[in-house]
Amino acid sequence: xxxxxxxxxxxxxxxxxxxxxxxxxENSASNYFPWYKQEPGENxxxxxxxxxxxxxxxxxxxxxxxxxxxxxFSLHITDTQPADSAMYFCAMATGGxxxxxxxxxxxxxxxx
Amino acid sequence: xxxxxxSPRNKVTVTGGNVTLSCRQTNSHNYMYWYRQDTGHGLxxxxxxxxxxxxxIGDVPDGYKxxxxxxxxxxxxxxxxxxxxxxxxxxxxxxxxGGGSYEQYFGPGTRLTVL
Numbered sequence: 205x206x207x208x209x210x211x212x213x214x215x216x217x218x219x220x221x222x223x224x225x226x227x228x229x230e231n232s233a234s235n236y237f238p239w240y241k242q243e244p245g246e247n248x249x250x251x252x253x254x255x256x257x258x259x260x261x262x263x264x265x266x267x268x269x270x271x272x273x274x275x276x277f278s279l280h281i282t283d284t285q286p287a288d289s290a291m292y293f294c295a296m297a298t299g300g301x302x303x304x305x306x307x308x309x310x311x312x313x314x315x316x
Numbered sequence: 317x318x319x320x321x322x323s324p325r326n327k328v329t330v331t332g333g334n335v336t337l338s339c340r341q342t343n344s345h346n347y348m349y350w351y352r353q354d355t356g357h358g359l360x361x362x363x364x365x366x367x368x369x370x371x372x373i374g375d376v377p378d379g380y381k382x383x384x385x386x387x388x389x390x391x392x393x394x395x396x397x398x399x400x401x402x403x404x405x406x407x408x409x410x411x412x413x414g415g416g417s418y419e420q421y422f423g424p425g426t427r428l429t430v431l
Contacts, residue, residue: 205375210358236418247406247422248359293358302347302366302410302418305375306359 206231210294210307218315223281225310227294230275236297237270237277238304243290252279284314319343320423322407328429329397337392337426339407346412348390349420350374350382352403359406365390366412397430404428 210227217223227237238253254261254268254277261268267280277296281288294307319342329335341348349364361374363382371382379401381393394401404427408420 213356238418247424249422250419253418295359297418302412302420303361303364303372303374304418304420305361306351308356308358 206234206296206298206305208294208296208305208307210310212310213308214311214313216313216315217284219285220283223284223288223312223314224278225292225294225312226276226278227296227307228274228276229296229305231296231298232272232275234275234296234298237268238295239266239268239279240293240295240306241290242293242309248291248293281312284312286314286316288312289314320407320409320421322405322423322426324426325424326427328431330431331398333394333397333430335394335397335428337394337405337407337428339390339392339423340388341390341407341409341421341423342388343409343421344387345409345421346387347410347420348384349408349410350380350390350392351406351408352376352401353406353425354403362392394428397428399430402428402430 235256240248241251242248252266265282270277292310295304323338350362351359360376364372365384407423410420
């Protein structure tokens with residue numbers, strides 16, 4: 205089946221610095237790439253997504269980049285705060301299908 | 317806001333036991349999903365459905381059955397539970413493709429322990 209590789213699995217950054225998470229995929233037909241945030245004891249929630257007709261998308265301090273040639277997409281969190289500490293999942297869908305394949309997850313810790 | 321509920325929230329059973337996990341969504345969404353979450357594996361899709369009576373096989377279906385009885389209700393069945401099925405299970409719902417949003421709304425999760 206489809207696979208998404210997500211790195212790093214653990215990320216520790218100082219407050220107010222930037223954090224970056226990278227994902228790679230195999231299927232060049234993949235066309236939808238969401239990112240979900242899961243706080244401890246909570247369910248995953250969508251925070252930002254990008255479609256294959258875009259290369260960059262920003263929502264406040266969240267930036268997503270998509271490099272279709274390299275089959276790589278990334279999440280960048282600028283000016284991190286302790287409230288950004290959570291598990292982050294990348295995911296992708298292919299074609300018109302709503303079926304998501306998730307990465308393995310990254311535990312982000314923002315150190316005050 | 318989208319609403320997905322799951323029951324029970326916690327369940328302990330023994331090897332070989334019979335377990336049913338329930339999910340209800342009040343979003344009028346067509347698609348519903350069952351995932352399991354395990355450390356190091358992220359979220360893995362077990363089964364999904366795009367309407368009442370429909371069932372699609374996900375990526376890790378072995379040992380699981382599912383049934384979508386109505387648009388609102390989606391059930392996950394473990395007929396002979398094994399310790400390898402100890403996990404955190406999430407249900408989710410979403411609009412159909414082309415409905416404008418691919419966002420999946422997750423329930424609160426069910427923690428299942430198989431002894």
